[in-house]
Amino acid sequence: MRTGPSWTEITEGFADLRALLAFRQQGLAPAQRKRLRIAGLVLAGLTLVVIVAPAYVRTALPARSTGHLVGVLPSFYLGFAVLAVLGAVTSGGGRELVPREQAVAFPVSAVTEHFGALLLAPLNIAWLLQAWAILGTTGWVLGPTNLAGSVLPIIVWIVIATALGQLVGWIVEGVRRGVHGILVTRMLAVGAVAGLATLVLTGRFAPLLDRSPTVRLYLAALDARVGAWGAWALAVLELLVLAGFLVAAGMLPARWALARPQREELRLEGEHHEAVPNPRSDLIAMIRIDRASIWRSVPLRRGVLVLALMPGAVALAGNLHWSLVTILPGLVASGGALLFGVNAWCLDGRGALWRESLPAAPGIAYAAKVVVLLEVLLAAGGGTILLASFRAGVPTGAELASVLAATVVVALQVTAAALRWSVRSPYAVDLRSARATPAPPVVMAGYSARLAVGTTTTGLLFSATALAPNGAIAVLVAIPFVCWSTYRLLRTGRDWADPVVRSRVVAVVAS
Amino acid sequence: MWDEGLARIEVSALRVRFGAVEAVRGIDVTAYGGRGTALLGRNGAGKSTTMRVLAGVIPPTEGKVIVDGIDVRLDPLAAKRATGYCPDVGGLVPRATPWEHLQLAARLRRLSGWELRAQDLLERFDLGGASHRVTGGFSHGMGRRFSVVLAAFHEPGVLLLDEPFDGVDPLGVEATQHVIAEAKARGAAVLVSTHLRDLAIEACEDALVLRGGTAVAALDAATLGGEAGARAYRALLD
Numbered sequence: 018m019r020t021g022p023s024w025t026e027i028t029e030g031f032a033d034l035r036a037l038l039a040f041r042q043q044g045l046a047p048a049q050r051k052r053l054r055i056a057g058l059v060l061a062g063l064t065l066v067v068i069v070a071p072a073y074v075r076t077a078l079p080a081r082s083t084g085h086l087v088g089v090l091p092s093f094y095l096g097f098a099v100l101a102v103l104g105a106v107t108s109g110g111g112r113e114l115v116p117r118e119q120a121v122a123f124p125v126s127a128v129t130e131h132f133g134a135l136l137l138a139p140l141n142i143a144w145l146l147q148a149w150a151i152l153g154t155t156g157w158v159l160g161p162t163n164l165a166g167s168v169l170p171i172i173v174w175i176v177i178a179t180a181l182g183q184l185v186g187w188i189v190e191g192v193r194r195g196v197h198g199i200l201v202t203r204m205l206a207v208g209a210v211a212g213l214a215t216l217v218l219t220g221r222f223a224p225l226l227d228r229s230p231t232v233r234l235y236l237a238a239l240d241a242r243v244g245a246w247g248a249w250a251l252a253v254l255e256l257l258v259l260a261g262f263l264v265a266a267g268m269l270p271a272r273w274a275l276a277r278p279q280r281e282e283l284r285l286e287g288e289h290h291e292a293v294p295n296p297r298s299d300l301i302a303m304i305r306i307d308r309a310s311i312w313r314s315v316p317l318r319r320g321v322l323v324l325a326l327m328p329g330a331v332a333l334a335g336n337l338h339w340s341l342v343t344i345l346p347g348l349v350a351s352g353g354a355l356l357f358g359v360n361a362w363c364l365d366g367r368g369a370l371w372r373e374s375l376p377a378a379p380g381i382a383y384a385a386k387v388v389v390l391l392e393v394l395l396a397a398g399g400g401t402i403l404l405a406s407f408r409a410g411v412p413t414g415a416e417l418a419s420v421l422a423a424t425v426v427v428a429l430q431v432t433a434a435a436l437r438w439s440v441r442s443p444y445a446v447d448l449r450s451a452r453a454t455p456a457p458p459v460v461m462a463g464y465s466a467r468l469a470v471g472t473t474t475t476g477l478l479f480s481a482t483a484l485a486p487n488g489a490i491a492v493l494v495a496i497p498f499v500c501w502s503t504y505r506l507l508r509t510g511r512d513w514a515d516p517v518v519r520s521r522v523v524a525v526v527a528s
Numbered sequence: 529m530w531d532e533g534l535a536r537i538e539v540s541a542l543r544v545r546f547g548a549v550e551a552v553r554g555i556d557v558t559a560y561g562g563r564g565t566a567l568l569g570r571n572g573a574g575k576s577t578t579m580r581v582l583a584g585v586i587p588p589t590e591g592k593v594i595v596d597g598i599d600v601r602l603d604p605l606a607a608k609r610a611t612g613y614c615p616d617v618g619g620l621v622p623r624a625t626p627w628e629h630l631q632l633a634a635r636l637r638r639l640s641g642w643e644l645r646a647q648d649l650l651e652r653f654d655l656g657g658a659s660h661r662v663t664g665g666f667s668h669g670m671g672r673r674f675s676v677v678l679a680a681f682h683e684p685g686v687l688l689l690d691e692p693f694d695g696v697d698p699l700g701v702e703a704t705q706h707v708i709a710e711a712k713a714r715g716a717a718v719l720v721s722t723h724l725r726d727l728a729i730e731a732c733e734d735a736l737v738l739r740g741g742t743a744v745a746a747l748d749a750a751t752l753g754g755e756a757g758a759r760a761y762r763a764l765l766d
Contacts, residue, residue, distance in 0.1 A: 286662055286664045289625075290662070292627045292628075296631060298635075302635040305632075306632055364621075367620060368624070371615055371620065373585045374583040374584060374613040376606075376608035376609040376636055449664065516586075516587040517587055520587060527615070528617065
C-alpha cells in the first residue's frame with residue numbers, strides 16, 4: 018500500500034542515504050579511500066581558490082572588462098540553472114548512488130533516490146566548472162570587499178539550480194515513462210529547440226536574457242559588497258527558503274516517476290531486429306554486436322544524441338567563432354567516452370565470458386571496441402561542428418584545418434585514455450537504466466576531470482592554430498598528438514593481448 | 529565423427545590463482561570422447577574456474593591443460609575452436625539477438641551453411657519465436673537454454689556446460705539432455721557442472737567431485753544414484 022509523503026519518510030530517506038554511502042565506501046580499497054579523501058580536499062581547496070583569487074586579481078584588469086562581465090553575469094547564473102536542468106533530464110532524473118542491479122535486494126525509497134541524485138550532481142565536471150565559473154566571475158566583478166557575503170547568495174543559487182534541475186528531471190522522467198511518454202518528451206525537446214532558435218533568429222534572445230530574474234542574485238551579491246546588510250539578509254533568506262522548497266518538492270515527482278514502469282527500457286528489451294546478411298569479416302562481426310549494444314541501450318542512445326546536438330545548439334545560440342568551435346569536439350569526445358568508453362567491455366555485459374570463448378585473435382575484439390568508440394566520438398563531434406557552422410561564417414583555411422584537426426586529435430586522445438581505463442579498471446554494469454553510468458560516480462568524476470583538462474587544453478591549442486596564416490600549422494601540431502595517441506592505443510592493445518589481463522576484465526564485467 | 533574413448537580433456541596439476549586466492553589447487557581431470565563427465569561439488573569448489581580454463585577464458589597459473597590434443601596455453605585459439613562453452617553466469621550479450629550471437633559464432637568458427645542447424649537447435653529449445661529478440665529481455669531459463677544452443681551449435685569435440693540445468697523447465701532439461709546425448713554419440717567429450725545430482729547421473733557416465741579447489745573423488749556417476757549415492761556424495765562434500 019502506498020502512503021503519502023511524511024516527515025518520517027524524509028528522515029528515513031536520509032538514514033538510508035547514509036547507509037548507501039557507507040555501502041559504497043566499504044567497496045573501496047584503503048588506497049582508493051585515501052585517494053578519495055585527497056581528491057575531496059583538492060576540490061575544496063580549488064573551490065576556495067576559485068572564489069578568492071579572482072577577487073584579488075581584479076584590480077589588475079581594465080575596468081571595461083569588468084563592466085562587460087557585470088552585463089552577462091545574470092545570464093551566467095541562468096545558464097547554470099539550464100545546465101543543471103539538462104543534466105538531470107538527460108540522465109533520467111539524475112545518477113544512481115547504487116546501480117539498480119546491486120540495489121535490487123534493498124528497499125531504496127524514492128526519497129533516498131532523490132537525495133542521492135542531488136548529492137551526486139556535483140560529481141560532474143560540467144557542473145563543477147560552471148559552478149566555479151559563476152563563483153569566480155562574481156568574485157572578479159565584486160572584488161574582495163565582504164567577499165564571503167557576496168558569494169553566499171551565489172552558493173545558495175547553485176543549490177537552488179541543482180534542486181530545480183532535479184525537480185524538472187524527475188517530472189520529465191515521469192512523463193517519459195508514460196504511455197506516449199517518448200513522443201511527448203521528444204515533442205517537448207523539439208519545441209524547446211525551435212523556441213530557442215526562434216528567439217535567436219529574431220534577435221529577442223539577448224533582450225530576454227537582460228530581463229532574467231537572476232539579476233536579483235547579482236543585486237543581492239552587490240548588497241553585501243556595499244554593506245546593505247538588511248536587503249542582503251532578506252534576499253539570502255528568500256533564496257534559502259526557495260532552496261529548501263525545491264529540495265522537498267523534488268520528492269513528489271521522484272515518487273511519481275520511479276513508481277512508473279520503464280517503458281522505453283522494456284520496449285527495447287522486447288524489440289525484434291530482423292536478421293541482416295552474414296558479416297564479411299571477423300572485425301565487422303564484432304563491430305556489429307558492439308554497435309547493437311550502443312544503439313539498443315537507453316542511456317547510450319540518448320547520450321549520443323544529446324552530445325551530438327546540445328553543444329552544437331549552444332554554439333548556434335552563442336554565435337561562436339570558428340576559433341572557439343575548436344573547443345567543442347573535446348567536450349563532445351569527453352562526454353562520449355563517459356557514456357560507455359571508459360568501461361568499454363561493459364557493452365558485452367554477462368556475454369563477455371561467452372565472447373571470450375570464441376576463437377578470435379584478441380586484437381580483433383580490441384579493434385572493434387576502438388572502432389565503435391571512435392565512430393561515436395567522430396559522429397557526435399561532426400554533428401556539433403555542423404550545427405556550429407551555421408552561424409560561424411565561412412572559415413579560413415587555418416580555421417577549417419584547426420577544427421578538423423582538433424576533432425580527430427581529441428577523438429583519438431579520448432579513445433586512447435578510455436580504452437586504457439577500460440582495461441585497467443573494469444566494472445560490472447548493465448547500462449540498462451537511463452540513469453546508469455559505466456563506472457561508480459566518484460570514479461566517473463575523476464575520469465571526467467581528467468578528460469576535460471586534456472581535451473580543453475588540446476582545444477585551446479587548436480584555437481591558437483586557427484589564428485595562423487594557413488592550415489599547415491594545425492596539421493603539423495596534430496601529427497605528434499596523433500602519433501602519441503596511436504602509440505597509447507597500441508600499448509593498451511598489447512596489454513589486452515595478455516590472457517591474464519583479458520580474463521580479469523571479462524570476469525569482472527560478466528560478474 | 530570423432531574416435532570414441534580417446535581422452536579429449538587431460539588436465540594435470542591445474543592451479544589457478546586470482547591474486548592471493550587460489551581457486552583451483554592441483555586438479556587432475558581426464559574426460560573421454562563419447563562420455564559425459566560430471567563436475568560436482570559445493571560452491572567455490574573450483575568447478576566453474578576449471579571450466580573457464582578449459583574454454584580458454586582464463587589462463588592456467590600452473591599445470592597442463594590439453595583439450596582435444598591442444599595445449600590451451602600454447603594454442604588458445606585452436607583450443608577455443610575445439611570447445612563449445614556454456615558459462616555459469618549469463619553468457620549472452622544483453623542487447624544482441626540470438627541470431628546475431630549465432631552469426632558471430634558462425635563467422636569466428638568459420639561455419640558455412642549453418643542456418644538450418646541454428647534454426648533446428650532454436651526450435652528444439654523452444655526459442656524459435658525469440659530468435660530476433662534481444663536477449664536482455666529473456667527470462668533466466670531462456671538465457672540458460674540459449675547458452676546451451678551456443679555451446680553445441682558448432683558440434684564441438686569438447687562440450688563444456690556449466691550449470692546448464694539451472695532454472696530451466698523440464699522441456700528445456702530434456703532438450704539439453706538430448707544435446708548432450710547427441711554430442712556423446714558423435715564422440716565428443718562432455719563436461720557438465722551442476723548441483724543437480726540426478727540430472728548429472730542421467731547425463732554422465734563419470735563423475736569428479738571437487739572440494740576446496742582439489743579433486744576428492746573420481747567415480748562412476750551411477751554410484752552416486754539412490755539413497756546410498758546421496759549419502760556418499762554428501763560425505764564427500766564435507
